[in-house]
Amino acid sequence: MSSTIPRNLPIDARIYRAFLYLYPPQFRREFAEEMARDFNEATSEAQAARGGLVTFRARICADFLKTVLFQWARTGLPAIALVAAIVPLYTVTLLARLSQSTPVSIPTEPDAEMLAIVLLVTVVLLIVVSTILMTVLFVHPRLKRRAR
Amino acid sequence: VHVLLALAGSERHGYAIQKEVQRQTDGRVRMGPGTLYGTLQRLMESGWVEEVERARDVDDRRRYYRLTKGGREALKAEMARLDALVKVARAQRLVSDTTRG
Numbered sequence: 404m405s406s407t408i409p410r411n412l413p414i415d416a417r418i419y420r421a422f423l424y425l426y427p428p429q430f431r432r433e434f435a436e437e438m439a440r441d442f443n444e445a446t447s448e449a450q451a452a453r454g455g456l457v458t459f460r461a462r463i464c465a466d467f468l469k470t471v472l473f474q475w476a477r478t479g480l481p482a483i484a485l486v487a488a489i490v491p492l493y494t495v496t497l498l499a500r501l502s503q504s505t506p507v508s509i510p511t512e513p514d515a516e517m518l519a520i521v522l523l524v525t526v527v528l529l530i531v532v533s534t535i536l537m538t539v540l541f542v543h544p545r546l547k548r549r550a551r
Numbered sequence: 552v553h554v555l556l557a558l559a560g561s562e563r564h565g566y567a568i569q570k571e572v573q574r575q576t577d578g579r580v581r582m583g584p585g586t587l588y589g590t591l592q593r594l595m596e597s598g599w600v601e602e603v604e605r606a607r608d609v610d611d612r613r614r615y616y617r618l619t620k621g622g623r624e625a626l627k628a629e630m631a632r633l634d635a636l637v638k639v640a641r642a643q644r645l646v647s648d649t650t651r652g
Contacts, residue, residue, distance in 0.1 A: 430592065434591075434592070437584075437614055438565075438584040438588055440612070440613075441565050441566040441584045445566070463583055466582075470586055471585065474589060
């Protein structure tokens with residue numbers, strides 16, 4: 404689909420084209436142009452039918468909501484994001500519990516700052532590592548399947 | 552199955568597939584664009600449907616799709632399965648014989 408929405412289109416078509424940007428990029432690149440064209444044709448037909456436009460809009464909205472979620476789920480990205488969020492949080496919680504159960508001497512103020520930085524870097528590294536791991540686990544096999 | 556059946560007769564573009572599904576089901580099944588192209592994407596990944604290379608003068612902007620050999624075999628297998636199911640239903644008088652086409 405072209406990167407800009409033509410200004411001479413009816414408002415319905417412009418809104419629909421804008422909403423198509425919510426689909427995952429790969430699906431959008433492959434089908435958005437066809438979907439926008441089909442929408443225009445279907446709108447013309449619905450306008451001709453009495454009360455057809457309201458039903459048509461409701462059907463298109465339902466179809467859009469259902470399929471945009473499904474297409475994102477297919478990419479595996481929600482699972483990656485979820486794991487990328489859960490793994491570092493769980494690790495930090497575990498570390499905090501361990502530190503509570505073992506006697507640790509409270510560091511002086513300059514050391515506390517250093518500890519905070521180290522913790523922050525650890526969390527960021529964990530997010531990066533888990534994102535890479537999940538990408539390799541979920542996205543890579545899918546690409547291989549598509550290549551076959 | 553609806554999409555495969557719509558493509559059984561000839562190659563079609565997306566909107567024509569939607570219209571054909573609607574026609575074959577007497578308007579009971581109306582596929583939205585998201586559902587249709589999501590289905591086409593999966594069918595193409597399965598190797599059951601492929602995009603057709605068409606001459607530019609036919610319709611430059613449309614993309615046409617057709618069944619592959621594997622897709623036709625899958626459709627036949629599914630139709631045979633449904634046919635067997637309907638036969639069982641008829642034997643148990645769950646389906647009226649008047650619906651026989």
